[in-house]
Amino acid sequence: MGSSDCQHSGSESSPFLSDKSAKVFVAGHRGLVGSAIVRKLQSLGFANLVLRTHSELDLTRQADVESFFAAEKPDFVILAAAKVGGIHANNTYPADFIAINLQIQTNVIDSAYKHGVKKLLFLGSSCIYPKLAPQPIPEDALLTGPLEPTNEWYAVAKIAGIKMCQGYRIQYSWDAISGMPTNLYGPNDNFHPENSHVLPALMRRFHEAKVNGDKEVVVWGTGSPLREFLHVDDLADAVVFMMEEYSGLEHLNVGSGKEVTIKELAELVKEVVGFEGELVWDSSKPDGTPRKLMDSSKLLGMGWKPKVSLREGLVDTYKWYTANAITKQ
Numbered sequence: 027m028g029s030s031d032c033q034h035s036g037s038e039s040s041p042f043l044s045d046k047s048a049k050v051f052v053a054g055h056r057g058l059v060g061s062a063i064v065r066k067l068q069s070l071g072f073a074n075l076v077l078r079t080h081s082e083l084d085l086t087r088q089a090d091v092e093s094f095f096a097a098e099k100p101d102f103v104i105l106a107a108a109k110v111g112g113i114h115a116n117n118t119y120p121a122d123f124i125a126i127n128l129q130i131q132t133n134v135i136d137s138a139y140k141h142g143v144k145k146l147l148f149l150g151s152s153c154i155y156p157k158l159a160p161q162p163i164p165e166d167a168l169l170t171g172p173l174e175p176t177n178e179w180y181a182v183a184k185i186a187g188i189k190m191c192q193g194y195r196i197q198y199s200w201d202a203i204s205g206m207p208t209n210l211y212g213p214n215d216n217f218h219p220e221n222s223h224v225l226p227a228l229m230r231r232f233h234e235a236k237v238n239g240d241k242e243v244v245v246w247g248t249g250s251p252l253r254e255f256l257h258v259d260d261l262a263d264a265v266v267f268m269m270e271e272y273s274g275l276e277h278l279n280v281g282s283g284k285e286v287t288i289k290e291l292a293e294l295v296k297e298v299v300g301f302e303g304e305l306v307w308d309s310s311k312p313d314g315t316p317r318k319l320m321d322s323s324k325l326l327g328m329g330w331k332p333k334v335s336l337r338e339g340l341v342d343t344y345k346w347y348t349a350n351a352i353t354k355q
C-alpha cells in the first residue's frame with residue numbers, strides 16, 4: 027500500500043482517555059516498560075488492549091507487521107518494543123542494536139500510519155544526546171555534538187525514530203509523538219548479570235552475594251558517573267499523560283530530575299538488599315557518559331510529575347525481584 031492510499035483521516039489530535047473501549051496496541055508488553063504501561067491502562071479501565079508476544083509477532087518482519095495492522099486496525103499505538111540493554115550489551119552487539127531497532131520502529135510506525143492509527147507514541151532514550159551535552163539536557167541539545175561511543179548505534183536508531191515521527195507529522199499531519207525517558211527500573215526489569223542496566227545488575231549481584239555469604243561484590247567502572255533514575259510506574263504515568271495532552275513535533279524528556287553517582291547508587295542498593303560486605307571497583311569496565319541529567323521542564327510544565335523516590339522504588343523492585351526470581355537473557 028502506498029502512503030497516499032492510507033486509511034487515515036489526517037486529523038491533528040484524537041482524545042485518548044475519553045474512550046476506554048478504544049483498541050490500544052502496546053508493543054513490547056512483557057518488557058519493563060510495556061508491562062508497566064499495560065498495568066496503568068488496565069487500572070484506568072482500558073478494556074481493549076491488543077498485545078502480541080515476540081514469538082506471536084516478530085516486529086522486525088515487515089510483511090507480518092503489515093498483516094497484523096491490516097487485521098487488527100488498532101486506534102492507538104504505544105511502541106515499547108525494542109532491543110534494549112546496558113552499557114556492556116550496547117558495546118558488544120552494535121549490529122543488533124542498530125538493525126533490530128531500526129527494523130522494529132520503521133515497520134511499526136509506517137504500518138500504524140498506513141492502517142489508520144489515530145496516534146502513536148515512540149519511546150527513545152536519554153542516550154540520543156551528545157556525550158558532553160549541557161546539563162540538565164534540554165530537548166534542543168539533540169544533534170549538537172558527538173554521541174557516547176558505547177551506545178551510539180542504539181542512539182542513532184532512536185534518533186531515526188524521532189525523525190520518522192516528525193517526518194510523518196510534517197508530511198501527513200499524522201499524530202506521532204516521541205518521549206525520551208531517562209534510565210528506568212522496576213518490576214519486570216532485565217536482571218541478566220552482564221547484559222542488563224546497572225540497577226538490576228547490582229540488585230541481583232548483591233542479592234546473590236548475601237545468599238552465598240560472599241565478602242565482596244564487584245561493581246563496574248570508577249563509580250563517578252552520574253545517572254538519573256525514574257521508576258517505571260512514573261514513566262507509564264507520563265506515557266498516558268503524553269497520549270492525552272501532547273501532540274507536538276518535538277520529543278519530550280521524561281526524567282525524575284534527581285541524579286546520583288554510581289557509587290551512591292551501589293551503596294543504596296547494597297543497603298536495601300542487606301548485603302554487608304565490601305564493594306570492589308573494576309576500572310577495566312567502561313564508565314560510559316559522565317553525566318546525563320535531563321531537563322524535563324517542558325513535561326513538568328504541562329502538569330506531569332514523578333511520584334516514586336529512588337529509595338521507595340528500590341524497595342519495591344527488590345520485593346518484586348525476590349518474589350519473582352527470574353532472569354531474562
Ligand SMILES: NC(=O)C1=CN([C@@H]2O[C@H](COP(=O)(O)OP(=O)(O)OC[C@H]3O[C@@H](n4cnc5c(N)ncnc54)[C@H](OP(=O)(O)O)[C@@H]3O)[C@@H](O)[C@H]2O)C=CC1
Nearest residue numbers: 054056057058059080084085086107108110151207209210
Ligand atoms: N530500560 C531502560 O532503562 C530504558 C528504556 N527505554 C526505552 O523503553 C522501551 C522499552 O524498554 P524496556 O521495557 O526496558 O525493554 P525490555 O527489554 O524490558 O522489553 C522490550 C520488549 O520488546 C520486545 N521485543 C524485542 N524485540 C522484539 C521483536 N523483534 N518483536 C517483538 N517484540 C520484541 C521484547 O520481547 P522479548 O523479550 O520476548 O524479546 C520485550 O517484551 C525501549 O524503546 C527503550 O529504548 C528508554 C530509556 C531507558
Ligand SMILES: C[C@H]1O[C@H](OP(=O)(O)OP(=O)(O)OC[C@H]2O[C@@H](n3cnc4c(=O)[nH]c(N)nc43)[C@H](O)[C@@H]2O)[C@@H](O)[C@@H](O)C1=O
Nearest residue numbers: 112113116151153177222223224227245246247312313314
Ligand atoms: C538507559 C541507557 O543505558 C545505557 O547507558 P548507561 O546509562 O551507561 O547504562 P548502564 O546502566 O549499563 O550503566 C550505567 C553506569 O553503571 C556502571 N555499572 C557499574 N556496575 C555495573 C553493572 O554491573 N552493570 C551495568 N550495566 N553497569 C554497571 C556502568 O559502568 C556505567 O557507568 C545505554 O547503553 C543505553 O542503552 C541507554 O539508553
